[in-house]
Amino acid sequence: MSTKTNKNTQNANAEQRKTGMQVLKEMKEQHRESGSGLGRAHLNNRIAMGVLWGATVITIGLLAVILIYVGYHGLGVVLQDFPRFIFTWPEGVNAEGGIWPTIVATLYSTGLAMAISTPIAVLAAVYLAEYAKQGRIVKTIRFAADSLASVPSIVMGLFGLAFFVETLNIPLSMLAASLGLSLLMLPITMRATEEAIRAVPRYIRWGSYGMGATKWQTVSRVVLPTATPRIITGLILSLARAIGETAVVFLTMGIAINLPIIPTDSGRSMSVHLYLMAVEGINLPSAYGTAFLLLLIILALNLSARYISKRYSRIDNA
Amino acid sequence: MSENKNTVDKSQEDTLEAPSHASEQEVAAGKESLRTDADPSKKTLTHTPSVVMKELADTAAKREPVPEARPATKLQLVSRSTQIKEASLATLFFICAFLAVLGVGLIFAFVAWRAFPLLSEIGLWNFLTGTQWSVADNTFGALPFILGSFVVVGGSLILGVPLAVLTAVFMSEVASPRANAIIRPAIELLAGVPSVVVGFFGVVVVVPIVSALVGGAGFGPLTAWIVLSIMIMPTITTLSEDALNSIPMGIREASYAMGATKWQTIWKVVIPAARIGIIDATILGMGRAIGETMAVLMVVGNAPQLFAGISAPISTMTSQIVLEMGYSSGDHRTALFGLAAILFLISMSLVLTVRLLAREQTKKTKKPKKGGGA
């Protein structure tokens, strides 16, 4: 919804900006003709534009530096006898060799977390967008979701440790970690889904109701299928967030390297592996390789989310 | 963290801004009456179908012959099972939605419950103002970490906010759509870089540079400021850009018409108009910064002392929790949960502040509109 409105306003802005610029040009010419000094304001303007350019270049440059630095050091590690780093186990006390179990643990826990949080988040969003009457309850729920989104991840990790591990007696495991992660993903997915549902045009619903469909029929057969691409975009972004998450996983998954099979197996995720390698500082090549793969996964997820939403909006516009 | 905050705030702004924005244009076109109608009609429309359905179901239940007269219809509005279904589904959805409330409640309850013995053992005041943190002596004062968190966050805001806001201004006011097509994905990607990767980057790149520049080991507030400002910049940029984009074009044109240069327009007109949005963005960025864990832990030096210069190591609440949680027990663990409770309260209060600001803003924007309309 937001992107669409943004686009519209941007287009409008662009057009209007042109007119503004034209006016400005005319003003300038007038001033030049009359010989009065716009010089200082003009100079200031130039300096300011330079500063704006500079700020943007620095911001983009930071991203570029991180990507290039990690890529430069990591690519070599990953490409050395190519699939070895990805598909073999770490060996020895300094974790030389590959990082396969950590990749599996990462995908396992985030996948499980997504499986736990998605249905709840989607149905909760359906409630907020379609069923709830605006009132105190909805306000409370929305405030809670906002707060949940802003809870520092380390607090979430501590909660995971105190509640899932120590109170419910789930061992330090994939399950405990993914329960913690799902709390983290819940507000993101919920928000994205709610926006997606609200973006579905009202008249489509009226059509469905007009056919005599019940609310649930309308939601399940008309609204949700229409909103699916946007929901998937939101899901992917929350997944990217969960994959890079370290603090929650560090406290709830255990840190020993292990290949998880059942949900109660412990393991070490890629982000935790990267952290341990980085602070141990002994086997830095492995850290570079892990960081590179982690960035690659997140890059791929971000790009695919972008692709889906772009494709969807193209269909929408057509 | 930023990703969700972005969406959170975006949608907040959408819900808050969109109607007012639209209405403003309507006012300009002299259609105030339409706007006042719009809101109630929306509400009734969303709920009309359910009301109608209920009425239909009621009448159908009263008059039995009607459903018998058309048995082949799949119109299940009439059967009681449908009602039960709808009601039970609605309940299920409500439970799902309520899980968010439950989650926040549980988090606070558990962290507070675990931190509670602190009150009796150490005393809240002693905990908050104690400057000594020593596991060996069993003395736990949180002041170095609370101050450390604020020092680190404050510095990173000073570094990050101008850069982020300038970038946002550039994206919204100067850049061509084609340039934005590169800048915006880059900013979003920067927001997606995991904090542990940024921390790793900080350790291998920023720390040696800082060490070479200011001496010492390179771990300390200055390094943390740089690393943290990288982390919060995308959040602030995206949210500020939204705020800037929501400023109506007419204001800018008015400024240009007065003969202002682009920069004068930006500095004197656009930024003041988007002030509250930018403040919102800064607060949310602050929320992200204060909860940031791994990146800070890796570069801040983790010494439990008060701020003693930009290159002297300090510690923050988040980094202390990660560093010591693994082996803590007894009072120590309670104290760490106490730090977590403080963090939780700070982040909640930031969310509340944003809410209050948003409410303030809607009040403010409403008033002049009515005046303008009259």
Added chain:
Amino acid sequence: MFNNYFTFVILWFLGLVYYNLWVVLKNRKGLHITMAANSGIVCCSSCEKEGSHRFISITKILSLSTKLSVVAALTLLMLSAFALSGCTGRDIQGQIIVSGSTTLLPIAETAAQQFEQAYPHYNVLVSGMGTSAGIEAVGVTGTADIGTASRDLRGTETELDLIEIPVAHDGIAVIVHPDNPINDLTLAQLRDVFAGNITNWQDLGGPDLPIVLVNRDEASGTRSSFASAVMDGESFEVNSVVLPGTGQVREVVARTPEAIGYISVGFVEPRHVETYVQAISLYGVPPTDENIINQTYPIARALHFLTNGVPEGSPLEYIEFVLSEAVQEGAVRDAGFLPITEAEHAEFRRMLSEGN
């Protein structure tokens, strides 16, 4: 070990939510029956009055049974997953749980991998939560078979019936930048440096530079050993960089001319990296292997496995594997530690024979 009730409720709820989502995606009818059945409401009776609806209700009942069976199957699947997890739980023979010091974690882990390869019917679970947690796990709660400790037992821990089996030796080298002219200190000087009483290298006879202290985090076994050997009850100066890893300490000291830190002796020589540090001697005794094992170098410690009583069965096999030459010369040396001596081996044998 599992709070089954909670887990069951959570999973049941999830299954329910899932099933409905699946129905949404499949666009199928008859959902309400399942829903109603899930809510424990039998709803078909009301439809039966209306004759024309009988046919529908029969199909509904039919579909009800299928839906119910799907839900039941889902629930069963989840339950079996947990039953399975229960089966591979702690009471099965062949499972060895090792828990404790993070210092010993890499050794225990590497040895566990090799052990599992050599004895496929055993499963070794290694976790590192710190020495104290390890002692509690093996001595108090009994959740671990073997605890790993990087420090000596202290306080009430000595009252537990724990047997200490040395598995490696560790010397802690005090390191400075290679250009630093100072290469010998006394323990008292070292204590003053780390307690913050001496803050300039000038006071030690070096150049006029402020001392940058590089310390380890409190969870570190290296730090507690250093504290007990050097600090003599004095507390560390707080204005010191606290780093959570050996390699980082080394890297920072190698880069910073005014820094001083301490790491395990095995890491003084470079591995994977091209940076160098200088280990200083104490009272003229350099931290060599020999000096550490015969304890003439003052900052040395032994790393222990702890068992509750004399070890037997599968834990004993694992311990013997760790004490074998393959692990001692392999993993132990790789981790920067020194293998145990013949005398300690003999002591272990004697303890075993006495115990039996």
